[in-house]
Amino acid sequence: MNGGLTPAEADVALFAIKGLSTQEIATLRGVSEGTIKAQTNAIYRKADVSGRPQLLSQFLEDLTHLPSC
8 A cells, every 4th residue: 555655654544544533643743733634635645545434445455465475
């Protein structure tokens, strides 16, 4: 799912997938909520999804297509 995400965006995406709120993510990352909103918009654009439910769905779909060990 990385799809060209910056390291910060990848962290935010993971927190979003885990269900944390924008405010919680901002607090954990030590940035403003506006920064997190801008990063989530970039994540959704890069992942070609419209929101968290679709992001989670895409993440789960990517997991099911991983090669077996």
